[in-house]
Amino acid sequence: MGVVQLLRFAFVVVITCQFGAHGKVRYDGYKVFRITPRTQDELKWMQGVADRWETLDFWKHPTKVGRPVDVMVSPAQQLDFVRSASRPGLEITTWISNVQDMIDREAAEMINSKNEVNAANFDYNKYNTYEKIFAWMNDFSSSHSGVSMVQVTTTYEGERVYGLRIAKSPSATNVAYIQGGIHAREWVSPATVINLINMFVSNYGSDDTVTSMLDNFVWIMVPVYNIDGYKFSRIEDRMWRKNRNPNTGGCAGVDLNRNYDYEWGGASKSKCAQDYQGTEALSEPENSGSKAFLQSFGSNLKLFIDFHSYGQYWLYPWGYTRFDVAHPDKDEQNALAIKVENSINSVHNKNYFVGESGPDMYPATGGSEDFGYGSLGVKYSYVVELRDEGTFGFELPERQIQPTAEEIYAGMKTLGQQLVAEYA
Incomplete structure (x- = not known):
């Protein structure tokens, strides 16, 4: 069996074995290998190796010498992957021996989540369902x-994607956007x-920096951009990443963060890959709709931030x-990011690496930070990877x-001060 046939066979085995009796995706026996390259x-x-195994789920791609590579591998693929990745002197360790165990522990910790959906009783320290988040947005805004x-866009499955629009001053025209x-x-x-929204609004009038930020800018903050995928990750597949476009004739889902229209076309063309870019730039309604929404602000749009995890x-x-x-x-993007990171670090002593996305992490075409800067013309356009650095990964x-x-609130206050000083 040739390499291509072997990979296709392994993928079929993954899809066949991954689903339990009730259709929910399980990750029994899945391992996450950690490999840290020590030389160029x-x-x-x-x-x-990552190029050859593009349909594998690389949680952390190969980026820099000394920076770990994390990759989740099914039981059916583990022996072949280790053989393929091995070379003299390169250490391959098992970071997570059974992904399903982590998922089960996470579910057990979440089991006592409250059912209230009003703003007064909403639990900000829980991973809430989208239904609870939507109900909270309704109640919080009222x-x-x-x-x-405010509706920002729609999803493939027809959900309306809403953000909360915070406009404390009728004279404010500058816009800051966060998703x-x-x-x-x-x-x-x-x-x-969600927590940032609550912190901003709760501290308006008592914190001078926050008050200035909300008086001089309209803030539009979208908690859940990929609603279809988020729902699916809660109900069916904890490790789901993409949207829910069925991709007729192939695996479901398009990576929305490879589908924006600035320098689109260099990510995966395989529908089964985690970073499948779609059929064309802005092929997904989530992205085409949000572009139209954000373009409507013209040069008044002064901030674009896209929050992810993990890595800091x-x-x-x-x-x-x-x-x-x-x-x-x-230079200005870097200088502001360093100030923001210093503020983040001052809260809980967590370091966030500051750098240029492609050279300092890994190159990815059709990404949000390039869209914000290259397509929308927003100088301060950032992509942020939140906690942690790799202990818990996606299951923080x-x-x-x-x-x-x-810590992010502290960083955003520093960023807000710069926005007000520069644009207000």
Whole structure:
């Protein structure tokens, strides 16, 4: 059996064996291997391995010497993957021996989640269902002056994607936009955006920095951008990443963060890959609709942030290339990001790596940070990878929601001060 046939066979085995009796995807026996390249040769080797195994779920791609590569592998593929990745001197360790055990532990910790869906009793320290989040958005907007729900776009399955619009001053014209949950399994992202909304509004009038931010800018904050995928990750497949486009004739889902229209076309063309880019730029209604919405603000749009997990990075364009390509705003983007990171670090002593997305993490075409800067013309366009650095990965315990939000809130205040000083 040739390599291509072997990979196809292994993929069929994964799909066949992954579903339990009731259709819910399980990850029994799935391992997450961690491989840390120590030289440039080892890094190039691992990049080649990632290219050969593009349908595997790389939680952390090969990026830099000394930076770990995390990849989830099914039982059917483990022996072949280890053989393919092995080379003298390169250590392959098992970081997670059974992914399903982590999922089960997470579910057990979440079992006592409250059922209240009003703003007064909403539990900000839980990974809430989308239904609870939507109910909270409704109640929160009706309970606070200057806060309203605004439709940003729609999903493949027809859900309306809402953000909360915070407009405390009728004279404010500048717009700051924040989104979370573009990748379904990154649950701490929506939880962080929800907490930021609450912190901003709750501290308006008592915190001078926050008051200035909300008086001089309209803030539009979307907790769950990829609603279809988020719902699916809660009910069917905890590790689901993409949207829910069925992709007739292939595996479901398009990676919305490879589908934006700036430098689209260099991500995976395989419908079964986690980073499948779609049939064309903005092929997905989530992205085409949000572009139209954001373009309506013209030059008044001054901030674009897309929250992800995990790794603890604060990154700016360009993301489409691994090479350092000059642009006129890079120094200012970097300088502000460093100030933000210093504020983040001051809260709980967590370090966030600051850098250029493609060269300093890994290149990805059609990404949100390049869309914000290249397509929308927003100077301060960032993609942020939240906690943690790799202990829990996507299954960050709920007890870390609040400290994550606290440190990001501190960073956002520093960023807000810059926005007000520069644009107000």
